[in-house]
Amino acid sequence: MNSASVTEKKLLHALMQFKRLGWHEQFIRGYKPSEIRVLVCIKRGMDLGYPDIKVSEISKRMQVTSPTVTQLVKSLEAHGLVERNNDLVDRRSVGVRLTEKGEEVARQALETFLATMSGLIEYLGEEQSEQFIELLLNVSRYFREREADMLYFQGIGDDEA
Amino acid sequence: MNSASVTEKKLLHALMQFKRLGWHEQFIRGYKPSEIRVLVCIKRGMDLGYPDIKVSEISKRMQVTSPTVTQLVKSLEAHGLVERNNDLVDRRSVGVRLTEKGEEVARQALETFLATMSGLIEYLGEEQSEQFIELLLNVSRYFREREADMLYFQGIGDDEA
DNA sequence: TAAATTAAGTTGACAACCTAATTATATCCG
DNA sequence: CGGATATAATTAGGTTGTCAACTTAATTTA
Structure with a gap:
C-alpha cells in the first residue's frame, strides 16, 4: 500500500482518540451535562434579547x-433552574426561561467552558486555533454530507437468525 | 471583550458541531457500532500475528x-462473529478470536472506514489532512491533561495503562 | 367546518457505558 | 504449605443521552 493508506490510518486513529475524549463535560455543580447544555442554549437566546424560548x-x-428537550426541561424545572409559561398567542407553545438560579448556573458553566477554550487556544496558539476551527467545520460538513448517502445502505439487511 | 473571546466562542461552536456528528458509525450490516469497534480491534491484533486476544x-x-467488553463479546459471540477459548496457561484468561464470518465483517467495516477517511483526505487535501491529524492529537492531549485535573473534583478514580 | 399540520408531552426502548460485587485462578511470601 | 493478595472475567444493576411511536391540544388551511 502507498502513503495514502498510511494517512488514512493516522486520520482514523486521530479521530478515534479525539472522539473518545469525554471532553470534560461531566459534572458541573451536580447537574447533568445535557441539562447544562440546555441551560446555556437558553442563556444564549436570552443574551440576544429573547428571554423566552420555545421547546x-x-x-x-x-x-x-x-x-x-421536554425531558430535560422537566428535570431543569424540578431543580428550579427554568420555568415554563404558556404562550398567550399560540397556546400550543410553551415559553421556557431561566430562573435567577438557572441563569447563575448557566453563567458559570459558560464561563468554565470559555475558560477551557481559552486554555486550548493558548495551548495551540492563535493561528493554529483558527485553523483548527476551520478544519473542524470542514470535516463536519464532509461527514454531514456523507451521512445522507449512508442512510441508503441502512436497509440492506442481510441478517441471519 | 477582546477578539480572544470571539475565537473561544467559535471554537466552542466548532467543537460542538463536530462532537454531535454521529460520525457515520451507526449500523453497518445490522451490527452495533461498538460491536464493530471490538471486531476491528481484534482484527488489528490478528493482522499483527495475534489471532487470540484477551478481554x-x-x-x-x-x-x-x-x-x-464482556458484554460486547457475548453479543458478538451470539452473532457468531467471535469465539472464546480458554487459555490453557492462565485459566482465568479467555482468548477471543474472530470467526470467518467475523473476520469478513471486520474486513468490510475497516474498508468502509478507510474509504471514508480516503474521501475525507481528498476533500481536505493532503496537506490540510496532515495538519488536521496533528491538531486533533494536540487537542486530545490538551483535554486529557486537563481531564486529569478535573477528575479530582469528581472522584472518578481511573488509571491509565 | 373538516382535514391537515404543528407543538408539546408520554411511554418505552436502546446503546454505550459505568461501578460494585462475585467467582475462579494465580502468585507471593512468611 | 497455606493464607493474603492480586488479577481475569463475569454478573448484576444503574446512568446518561437519545430516539421512535404515539397522544393530545391548538392552529391553519382548503
Whole structure:
C-alpha cells in the first residue's frame, strides 16, 4: 500500500482518540451535562434579547428531538433552574426561561467552558486555533454530507437468525 | 471583550458541531457500532500475528472497562462473529478470536472506514489532512491533561495503562 | 367546518457505558 | 504449605443521552 493508506490510518486513529475524549463535560455543580447544555442554549437566546424560548427552538438549536428537550426541561424545572409559561398567542407553545438560579448556573458553566477554550487556544496558539476551527467545520460538513448517502445502505439487511 | 473571546466562542461552536456528528458509525450490516469497534480491534491484533486476544487487552486498547467488553463479546459471540477459548496457561484468561464470518465483517467495516477517511483526505487535501491529524492529537492531549485535573473534583478514580 | 399540520408531552426502548460485587485462578511470601 | 493478595472475567444493576411511536391540544388551511 502507498502513503495514502498510511494517512488514512493516522486520520482514523486521530479521530478515534479525539472522539473518545469525554471532553470534560461531566459534572458541573451536580447537574447533568445535557441539562447544562440546555441551560446555556437558553442563556444564549436570552443574551440576544429573547428571554423566552420555545421547546421546538431548543430542539432545533441543540439538534435533538423535542421529547428529549421536554425531558430535560422537566428535570431543569424540578431543580428550579427554568420555568415554563404558556404562550398567550399560540397556546400550543410553551415559553421556557431561566430562573435567577438557572441563569447563575448557566453563567458559570459558560464561563468554565470559555475558560477551557481559552486554555486550548493558548495551548495551540492563535493561528493554529483558527485553523483548527476551520478544519473542524470542514470535516463536519464532509461527514454531514456523507451521512445522507449512508442512510441508503441502512436497509440492506442481510441478517441471519 | 477582546477578539480572544470571539475565537473561544467559535471554537466552542466548532467543537460542538463536530462532537454531535454521529460520525457515520451507526449500523453497518445490522451490527452495533461498538460491536464493530471490538471486531476491528481484534482484527488489528490478528493482522499483527495475534489471532487470540484477551478481554483485558481489548479493554485496554478500546479504553473501556472489562465488563463492557464482556458484554460486547457475548453479543458478538451470539452473532457468531467471535469465539472464546480458554487459555490453557492462565485459566482465568479467555482468548477471543474472530470467526470467518467475523473476520469478513471486520474486513468490510475497516474498508468502509478507510474509504471514508480516503474521501475525507481528498476533500481536505493532503496537506490540510496532515495538519488536521496533528491538531486533533494536540487537542486530545490538551483535554486529557486537563481531564486529569478535573477528575479530582469528581472522584472518578481511573488509571491509565 | 373538516382535514391537515404543528407543538408539546408520554411511554418505552436502546446503546454505550459505568461501578460494585462475585467467582475462579494465580502468585507471593512468611 | 497455606493464607493474603492480586488479577481475569463475569454478573448484576444503574446512568446518561437519545430516539421512535404515539397522544393530545391548538392552529391553519382548503
